Amino acid sequence: MRPIDWIVLIGTLVTIVAYGVWKGRHKKNLDGYLLAGRQLKWPTIALSIMATQASAITFLSTPGQAYADGMRFVQFYLGLPIAMVILSITAVPIYHRLQIFTAYEYLETRFGVGTRTLTSVLFLIQRGLSTGITLYAPALIVSVILGWNIHLTNVVVGLMVVLYTATGGTKAVSRTQVHQLFIALGGMAVALIIAIHSLPHDVTLVEAFRVAGRMGRLNAIDFKFDLKTPYNFWSGLIGGTFLALSYFGTDQSQVQRYLTGASITESRLGLLINGMVKVPMQFFILFVGAMVFVFYQFIAPPLFFNTVQRAKVASSPYAADYLALEARHRQQFVEKRVDVQTLLAAMRAHDNAGIDTATTALRHVQARETATRAAAATLIGRTQPGADNSDTNYIFLTFVIDFLPAGVVGLVLAAIFCAAMSATSSGLNSLASTTVVDIFRRLGKPHATDAECVRLSKLMTIAWGVFAIGFAEFANRLGSLIEAVNKLGSLFYGTILAIFLLAFYTKRVSGTAAFFGALIGEGAVVWCAIATDMAWLWWNVIGCVVGVGAALVVQRFVAEQTGAGGREPEAG
Amino acid sequence: MTSERESGAGGRESDPPTGGQEPDNRQPTTDNVNWPLLYTAVIGELVILVLVFYAFTKAFA
Numbered sequence: 001m002r003p004i005d006w007i008v009l010i011g012t013l014v015t016i017v018a019y020g021v022w023k024g025r026h027k028k029n030l031d032g033y034l035l036a037g038r039q040l041k042w043p044t045i046a047l048s049i050m051a052t053q054a055s056a057i058t059f060l061s062t063p064g065q066a067y068a069d070g071m072r073f074v075q076f077y078l079g080l081p082i083a084m085v086i087l088s089i090t091a092v093p094i095y096h097r098l099q100i101f102t103a104y105e106y107l108e109t110r111f112g113v114g115t116r117t118l119t120s121v122l123f124l125i126q127r128g129l130s131t132g133i134t135l136y137a138p139a140l141i142v143s144v145i146l147g148w149n150i151h152l153t154n155v156v157v158g159l160m161v162v163l164y165t166a167t168g169g170t171k172a173v174s175r176t177q178v179h180q181l182f183i184a185l186g187g188m189a190v191a192l193i194i195a196i197h198s199l200p201h202d203v204t205l206v207e208a209f210r211v212a213g214r215m216g217r218l219n220a221i222d223f224k225f226d227l228k229t230p231y232n233f234w235s236g237l238i239g240g241t242f243l244a245l246s247y248f249g250t251d252q253s254q255v256q257r258y259l260t261g262a263s264i265t266e267s268r269l270g271l272l273i274n275g276m277v278k279v280p281m282q283f284f285i286l287f288v289g290a291m292v293f294v295f296y297q298f299i300a301p302p303l304f305f306n307t308v309q310r311a312k313v314a315s316s317p318y319a320a321d322y323l324a325l326e327a328r329h330r331q332q333f334v335e336k337r338v339d340v341q342t343l344l345a346a347m348r349a350h351d352n353a354g355i356d357t358a359t360t361a362l363r364h365v366q367a368r369e370t371a372t373r374a375a376a377a378t379l380i381g382r383t384q385p386g387a388d389n390s391d392t393n394y395i396f397l398t399f400v401i402d403f404l405p406a407g408v409v410g411l412v413l414a415a416i417f418c419a420a421m422s423a424t425s426s427g428l429n430s431l432a433s434t435t436v437v438d439i440f441r442r443l444g445k446p447h448a449t450d451a452e453c454v455r456l457s458k459l460m461t462i463a464w465g466v467f468a469i470g471f472a473e474f475a476n477r478l479g480s481l482i483e484a485v486n487k488l489g490s491l492f493y494g495t496i497l498a499i500f501l502l503a504f505y506t507k508r509v510s511g512t513a514a515f516f517g518a519l520i521g522e523g524a525v526v527w528c529a530i531a532t533d534m535a536w537l538w539w540n541v542i543g544c545v546v547g548v549g550a551a552l553v554v555q556r557f558v559a560e561q562t563g564a565g566g567r568e569p570e571a572g
Numbered sequence: 573m574t575s576e577r578e579s580g581a582g583g584r585e586s587d588p589p590t591g592g593q594e595p596d597n598r599q600p601t602t603d604n605v606n607w608p609l610l611y612t613a614v615i616g617e618l619v620i621l622v623l624v625f626y627a628f629t630k631a632f633a
Contacts, residue, residue, distance in 0.1 A: 085614055
């Protein structure tokens with residue numbers, strides 16, 4: 001990192017934190033602190049929703065995903081626009097009408113306090129861990145590639161987020177997210193432009209596309225139905241809809257964003273704009289990764305992108321084996337570059353037979369190179385049992401550090417940390433809200449004053465911040481982080497969605513039946529995760545369908561008076 | 573453009589924050605958004621994106 005990079009990075013982050021503190025400086029009641037006084041307009045809501053979902057993991061891991069596996073990950077987002085429409089029609093009017101602080105408050109009006117508390121606790125577990133991963137991801141990657149101290153990075157970034165989130169509440173979170181998202185996307189756009197400009201001068205953009213496509217990196221849509229394939233059109237559309245319904249409709253970190261809307265219209269528009277922009281945005285981020293892949297067809301990439309693991313294996317008894325793999329990888333790169341040039345020549349000559357021959361040769365050497373990289377990963381796993389032997393998360397930042405000019409490196413790093421801060425701040429904000437509103441005020445001190453609740457919300461933001469920093473200190477070996485965080489969510493989202501669907505659409509299911517249905521649904525998800533090789537997007541469908549089905553069956557056998565909507569006796 | 577009536581407190585642009593109060597369902601909000609058209613636009617855009625992505629996949633495969 002050069003001085004100009006440090007100036008850009010520190011200047012950007014300090015400005016964002018100061019802006020957040022300044023924006024949230026006014027004294028507030030609980031409504032003002034947790035929901036920004038319910039006064040936000042749709043542009044802020046839409047950008048805040050997008051920034052909450054787009055963490056540093058999105059900007060670091062997603063391009064690496066495209067590099068290693070192509071663009072098919074974009075299908076993961078296909079259900080999102082459908083979910084935005086469904087939620088705009090169903091959940092938004094209900095939440096607004098009830099004037100609630102958290103999504104889980106609504107469950108009590110329908111099922112009673114037991115189901116509300118169960119769902120709140122599931123959320124706190126899942127979101128608490130996810131927020132830790134969100135904080136940990138950029139610190140880990142930057143520590144590996146730039147040699148920064150991971151613990152110090154975790155603590156510094158974590159404390160910056162806690163500072164403006166605790167002092168300013170939701171208003172500070174939402175206002176800063178708007179700027180953070182623009183910085184993050186701006187950084188990615190600059191990286192894309194430089195990746196394309198760094199290609200050999202005789203390679204046109206269309207030729208770069210065709211090389212990437214021939215090597216399977218522009219595989220955005222796959223209509224083949226296969227339950228074991230993680231990303232295809234069907235898993236994205238069906239599993240993705242369930243996941244997005246649960247994430248945006250029942251996860252307080254998102255619900256809180258659109259509860260800040262000045263009206264139902266503002267909240268709906270915020271969700272719908274997110275539905276229209278999110279898929280192209282993810283396509284763009286994956287496309288950056290595909291172009292980085294093309295770039296590395298002309299410039300030799302390292303065998304393994306994680307420099308720390310590389311150094312460790314080089315000083316281990318397996319050093320000679322690793323050196324042999326590196327030599328093989330270099331040879332394969334030379335072969336591949338020749339094949340790429342042959343393919344380009346055939347394309348320029350419009351020689352279809354030559355294109356097919358060169359493509360076959362290229363795919364063959366690509367397969368051998370992939371095998372060599374897998375062998376290196378296995379060797380690293382053998383050298384350090386338990387170590388993270390996936391380098392997907394390190395690909396994009398390695399490219400940034402090695403090939404981007406001074407100043408731009410600082411900008412991209414600022415973009416990544418802005419993304420980390422925006423997602424973390426939403427997480428902490430929602431964890432504090434749920435802890436105070438659904439646990440403390442509901443079960444502990446129902447008559448707590450607004451001032452007490454605001455004070456406790458600030459303390460809880462700090463406490464969850466400390467938890468996230470602590471978890472980040474211990475997290476490791478999570479493979480592709482973008483998958484890890486979504487897999488973790490998918491363990492719970494289907495079940496939580498089942499509870500909300502029962503609440504929205506059934507009249508006779510009681511709280512007890514919903515409670516046991518949720519437990520059975522969660523059991524089914526855990527069984528799928530442990531005992532089957534079902535792709536994780538389908539866990540959302542299983543949790544929801546089994547949860548709803550089990551609740552309906554249990555309802556038939558539960559001998560209780562459902563009364564008005566099956567409410568449980570009031571507690572607390 | 574048709575308008576859709578929405579009910580519930582907090583539904584009016586000019587409403588002050590009313591956290592903790594009972595919702596007022598007697599004063600519905602009107603807006604100038606044609607919601608069915610907007611929902612169709614969101615789903616329509618998704619269909620177009622899938623087709624474009626599929627064409628993109630096939631064109632460069």
